[in-house]
Amino acid sequence: MEILRTVLPFTFLLIVVAPFLGNYIYKVLDGQKHFMLPIFGKPEKVIYKLSSVNFSESMDFKKYCLALLTFHFFGFVILFILLSTQRWLPFNPQHVDNMNWHTALNTSISFVTNTNWQSYAGETGLSYFSQMIGLTVQNFVSAATGIAVFAALVRGITGQTVQSIGNFWVDLTRSVLYILLPLSIIWAVLLAGEGVVQNINPYTEAITLEGVTQIIPQGPAASQIAIKQLGTNGGGFFNTNSAHPLENPTPFSNFLELFAILLIPVSLTFTYSKMVKSPGQGRVLFAVMSILFLSGLAISLYSEYQPSEIWGNLSYMEGKETRNGIAGSVLWSEVTTAASSGSVNTMHDSLSPLSGMVAMVNMMIGEVIFGGVGAGMYSMIIFVILTVFIAGLMVGRTPEFLGKKIEAFEIKMCMLAVLAPAIVILIFSAIACCIPAGLSGLNNTGPHGLSEILYAFGSTAGNNGSSFAGLNVHSIFYNILTAVGMLIGRFGVIIPVLAIAGNLGQKKITPVSQGTFRTDNWLFGGLLIAIILIVGGLTFFPVLSLGPVAEHFLLQNGILF
Amino acid sequence: MILLLGIIYPLFITGIAQVCFHDKSNGSLVKKNGVVIGSALIGQQFDNKAYFTSRPSASGYNTLPSGASNLSLTSKKLQEQIIQRKKEFIAVNKLPSDQVVPSEMLFASGSGLDPHISPQAALLQVERIAEARHFSSEQKQKLKQLIENNTEKPLWNWLGETKMNVLLLNLQLDGIK
Numbered sequence: 001m002e003i004l005r006t007v008l009p010f011t012f013l014l015i016v017v018a019p020f021l022g023n024y025i026y027k028v029l030d031g032q033k034h035f036m037l038p039i040f041g042k043p044e045k046v047i048y049k050l051s052s053v054n055f056s057e058s059m060d061f062k063k064y065c066l067a068l069l070t071f072h073f074f075g076f077v078i079l080f081i082l083l084s085t086q087r088w089l090p091f092n093p094q095h096v097d098n099m100n101w102h103t104a105l106n107t108s109i110s111f112v113t114n115t116n117w118q119s120y121a122g123e124t125g126l127s128y129f130s131q132m133i134g135l136t137v138q139n140f141v142s143a144a145t146g147i148a149v150f151a152a153l154v155r156g157i158t159g160q161t162v163q164s165i166g167n168f169w170v171d172l173t174r175s176v177l178y179i180l181l182p183l184s185i186i187w188a189v190l191l192a193g194e195g196v197v198q199n200i201n202p203y204t205e206a207i208t209l210e211g212v213t214q215i216i217p218q219g220p221a222a223s224q225i226a227i228k229q230l231g232t233n234g235g236g237f238f239n240t241n242s243a244h245p246l247e248n249p250t251p252f253s254n255f256l257e258l259f260a261i262l263l264i265p266v267s268l269t270f271t272y273s274k275m276v277k278s279p280g281q282g283r284v285l286f287a288v289m290s291i292l293f294l295s296g297l298a299i300s301l302y303s304e305y306q307p308s309e310i311w312g313n314l315s316y317m318e319g320k321e322t323r324n325g326i327a328g329s330v331l332w333s334e335v336t337t338a339a340s341s342g343s344v345n346t347m348h349d350s351l352s353p354l355s356g357m358v359a360m361v362n363m364m365i366g367e368v369i370f371g372g373v374g375a376g377m378y379s380m381i382i383f384v385i386l387t388v389f390i391a392g393l394m395v396g397r398t399p400e401f402l403g404k405k406i407e408a409f410e411i412k413m414c415m416l417a418v419l420a421p422a423i424v425i426l427i428f429s430a431i432a433c434c435i436p437a438g439l440s441g442l443n444n445t446g447p448h449g450l451s452e453i454l455y456a457f458g459s460t461a462g463n464n465g466s467s468f469a470g471l472n473v474h475s476i477f478y479n480i481l482t483a484v485g486m487l488i489g490r491f492g493v494i495i496p497v498l499a500i501a502g503n504l505g506q507k508k509i510t511p512v513s514q515g516t517f518r519t520d521n522w523l524f525g526g527l528l529i530a531i532i533l534i535v536g537g538l539t540f541f542p543v544l545s546l547g548p549v550a551e552h553f554l555l556q557n558g559i560l561f
Numbered sequence: 562m563i564l565l566l567g568i569i570y571p572l573f574i575t576g577i578a579q580v581c582f583h584d585k586s587n588g589s590l591v592k593k594n595g596v597v598i599g600s601a602l603i604g605q606q607f608d609n610k611a612y613f614t615s616r617p618s619a620s621g622y623n624t625l626p627s628g629a630s631n632l633s634l635t636s637k638k639l640q641e642q643i644i645q646r647k648k649e650f651i652a653v654n655k656l657p658s659d660q661v662v663p664s665e666m667l668f669a670s671g672s673g674l675d676p677h678i679s680p681q682a683a684l685l686q687v688e689r690i691a692e693a694r695h696f697s698s699e700q701k702q703k704l705k706q707l708i709e710n711n712t713e714k715p716l717w718n719w720l721g722e723t724k725m726n727v728l729l730l731n732l733q734l735d736g737i738k
Contacts, residue, residue: 005719047562078563121626133567140566176562181570192578195602198586199575206590206597208605209612209731215624216588216600223574239626243671245602246588251721311634311643317668318639319629322616322677325722329671347671349631448633470631551635560637 022270058164061502116235143231146374156501234342280520303354319347340372342465357548365536420492443470446561620673
C-alpha cells in the first residue's frame with residue numbers, strides 16, 4: 001500500500017507532463033517560435049552582445065568541442081578562485097573561512113562536471129556568495145552543457161553531409177534561458193512556500209525548551225535547490241542534502257524535488273523523437289529506460305522491506321527521515337542514481353545491501369536510465385550505436401543507424417566512452433583498497449567497506465555525486481583521485497560523443513529499405529537492454545559480488561562486522 | 562550570465578519569498594514570549610523526562626553541520642547502539658521488556674535533525690510524562706487529546722507518512738494546566 005501510494009502518482013504524473021515539455025524543449029533547441037521568447041528573448045540578445053564570442057558561427061566538431069572545453073576551463077578557474085578567497089568576499093555573514101586548495105579543486109571540478117560530489121559541509125564550509133555566484137551558476141551551466149551536447153549529437157545523426165553540429169554558445173544560452181531558468185523560478189517559489197529557507201541573513205540563535213543554544217542555519221537555499229534538482233546536479237545546500245529539514249521540509253516539497261529530478265531527463269526522450277522525426281525512436285528508449293528503472297526499484301524495495309532476524313524485524317530507519325518513510329526514501333535513492341542527480345533524502349550508506357547495490361549499478365552502467373540532463377540521452381545513444389553494431393555483426397549486415405553507416409571510427413569512440421568511466425571505477429577503487437590513504441577513510445568494515453570505496457568512484461565517474469557518506473573523503477588523496485575520476489567520467493564521454501556527432505554528420509543518409517535493421521521496435525529494445533546489462537554486468541559483477549551481494553547474504557545469516 | 566544566474570535570479574527569488582512566505586523562508590522560527598526557541602522544521606534534543614523524546618541523532622541535534630551515522634546494516638556498532646537505545650527507551654518509559662519499540666526511536670535519522678516521530682512512539686511516552694508532571698487523570702486525557710490533535714496524516718491521504726512534530730507537541734504540552 002505504502003509503496004503503491006508513493007510510486008504510482010509519481011510515475012503517472014511524469015508520463016503525462018513529459019511529452020509536453022519534450023515538445024517544448026525541441027522547439028527551443030531547434031530555434032523555433034515558442035511562448036517564452038517574448039520574456040527571455042531580450043536577455044538572450046543582451047547576453048550575446050555582452051560576450052565577445054561569435055554566436056552566428058556554425059561549428060564543426062572541433063570548434064564545438066573547443067568552445068565547450070574553454071567554457072568549462074574558465075568556469076573552473078573562476079569557481080576555484082571564489083572558493084579559495086571566500087573569506088574576503090561579500091555575502092558572508094557567518095565569516096566562513098577560505099577553502100583549502102584540494103577541497104576547492106575537488107569542489108570546482110565537481111560542480112563544473114555536473115557531478116556535485118561534496119567533500120565539504122555546505123552550512124559550515126561555504127559563504128552565501130560562493131553558493132550563489134559559484135555553485136548556483138555552475139548548477140545551471142553544467143546542466144545546460146548536457147543538453148547542448150545531446151542536441152549536437154542528434155544534429156550529427158540527422159544531418160545530411162554537414163560539417164556543422166550547431167553552435168555551443170547558442171545551445172548553452174537557450175537551454176539556460178528557456179528551459180532551466182523558467183522551471184527553476186517556479187520550483188524555487190514553490191519550495192520557499194513549503195518552508196525551504198531563502199534569505200541572506202545570518203544564522204539565527206535559538207534557546208531551546210530545555211535551555212540549550214541551537215543555531216538555525218539560513219541562506220539562499222530554495223533558489224539553489226530548485227536548479228540542483230531540475231538540472232540533475234544534486235549538490236546540497238546543507239551537508240545532509242535533501243534529508244535536511246530546511247532543504248526538504250514537507251511531503252509536498254519531497255514530491256516536488258523528486259519530480260524535478262526526472263522531469264527533464266524523461267522529457268528529453270520525447271525531444272529526441274521530435275528531433276529525429278520518428279516517434280518510435282524516442283519511445284523505444286523511453287521504454288527501455290522505464291523497464292530498467294522499474295526493475296531496479298523493485299529489487300531495491302524488496303531488499304529494503306526484507307526483514308532480517310538479526311534486526312528483530314525492525315524496519316530499517318537508520319539514516320532515514322520519519323516524514324519520508326521507507327518507500328519514499330527508497331524511491332528517491334532509485335531516482336537519484338538512475339538520473340545522475342546525486343541529491344539524497346536518505347543516507348545511502350545505511351541502505352540495505354541490495355538497495356545500495358542497485359544504486360551503484362545505476363551509476364556504473366553509465367547513467368543511462370534517464371540519466372543526467374542531456375547526459376543520459378547521449379550516453380544511451382552510445383549504447384544504441386553499440387547495439388546496432390553488434391546486431392549487425394550477428395546477422396551479417398552493414399550496421400546502419402537512422403540511415404547512417406556505423407563504421408570503425410564510431411565504434412572506437414563508443415568504446416572509449418563506455419570504457420573511460422569503467423576504468424576509473426575499477427582501477428581507482430583498486431588503488432584505494434591497496435594503500436593506507438584509501439583505507440583510512442572507511443567508516444564501516446567488512447564487505448560494506450569495499451562498497452563505500454566502490455560507491456565513491458562509481459558516483460564520481462558517473463558524475464552522480466551521491467555518496468556512501470561514511471567514507472571520509474576530506475583528504476588530499478580522495479579529493480585528487482575523485483576529481484580526476486569526475487573529469488574522465490565527464491569529458492571522457494563528451495569528447496567521443498561530439499566526435500561521433502561530427503563524423504556522422506558528414507555521412508550521407510541511406511534511405512530506409514526492406515533490409516534496414518529497425519531501431520524502433522521491441523526487438524531492438526530487448527537487444528539494447530541485453531547489451532547494457534551484459535556490458536555493465538561483465539565489467540562490474542565480480543566486484544559487486546564481493547561487496548553488496550556478499551553483504552546481503554551475511555546480513556541474512558546475521559553476521560556483523 | 563553569472564550576473565543573471567548568480568545575483569539576479571537568487572535575489573529575485575529571495576524577494577518573492579520574503580514577501581509571500583516571510584516566516585517560511587526565514588526558517589519557520591517558533592517563538593515563545595518573544596524569544597526564538599527553535600525552528601518548527603528542525604528537531605531538538607529532549608532529555609527531560611517531562612518532555613516527549615525526539616529520535617536518536619548521530620550529530621546530537623547539532624546543526625553545524627548536520628550529519629548521520631552512516632553505519633551499515635552489517636555494523637556491530639550499530640547493533641550495540643540499537644540494543645542500548647531499546648533498553649533505555651523501555652526503562653525510562655517503564656514498558657514491559659518485550660514491548661515493540663517503533664524503529665524510528667531506535668535508528669538515528671538522516672539529517673540528525675528529524676523533527677518528527679510517529680504517533681505510536683508518542684503514545685508509549687504518555688505514562689512517563691504524566692508521572693513526571695504529576696498529571697491528574699483529567700490532564701492525562703488532555704495529553705492524549707494533544708497527541709491526536711498533533712498527528713499529521715499524509716497530505717491528501719497519499720503523500721508522506723503519518724507523523725507528529727516533537728517540538729510543537731512539547732510546546733503545547735507546557736500549556737496543559
